[in-house]
Amino acid sequence: xxxxxxxxxxxxxxxxxxxxxxxxxxxxxxxxxxxxxxxxxxxxxxxxxxxxxxxxxxxxxxxxxxxxxxxxxxxxxxxxxxxxxxxxxxxxxxxxxxxxxxxxxxxxxxxxxxxxxxxxxxxx
Numbered sequence: 001x002x003x004x005x006x007x008x009x010x011x012x013x014x015x016x017x018x019x020x021x022x023x024x025x026x027x028x029x030x031x032x033x034x035x036x037x038x039x040x041x042x043x044x045x046x047x048x049x050x051x052x053x054x055x056x057x058x059x060x061x062x063x064x065x066x067x068x069x070x071x072x073x074x075x076x077x078x079x080x081x082x083x084x085x086x087x088x089x090x091x092x093x094x095x096x097x098x099x100x101x102x103x104x105x106x107x108x109x110x111x112x113x114x115x116x117x118x119x120x121x122x123x124x
Contacts (some may be wrong), residue, residue: 002098002113009094009118012086016122020081022096022115029077030054031060033099035111036070036081038092038120045095049081050105059105064090065078086122 008020020036035050049070050059058070069082079096097111104110 002029002032004096004098004113004115006094006096006115006118009120011121011123014087014122014124015088017082017084018086018098018120019107020083020094020118022079022081022119024077024079024098031076031100032113033100033102034070034072034079034103035097035105036068036079037095037108037118039095039113039117040089040092043092045108047106047108048094051079052102061106083120086120088122091120091122093119098110 002024003026004022004024006022012018030053036048037045038048039045047061051070055072067085073077083084095117096115098113099111
């Protein structure tokens with residue numbers, strides 16, 4: 001099991017940027033594919049982005065492609081989500097998650113460990 005703690009959320013105006021961080025502990029971080037998900041009020045949790053164990057491959061939801069960038073630093077046991085040009089519809093609680101294995105990355109059920117989430121609110 002890996003413990004995950006997100007940070008970096010907050011209130012930002014539309015068009016602004018935020019950088020989320022997710023610090024991992026407990027197991028070898030580089031063994032895990034890492035993902036970011038978000039959940040808006042009244043909606044299901046949805047995939048945002050994922051990054052392979054080495055960081056060599058990244059995957060994005062169509063809704064954030066070109067707007068968000070996922071990265072990781074295995075030496076620091078941390079995964080990041082750089083969010084630019086934020087829109088009110090990006091408002092949600094953002095969660096990082098970790099999964100073992102190399103197949104699949106976009107489904108909630110594929111991830112075994114989750115952080116507590118960090119709130120991102122984008123005002124218009």
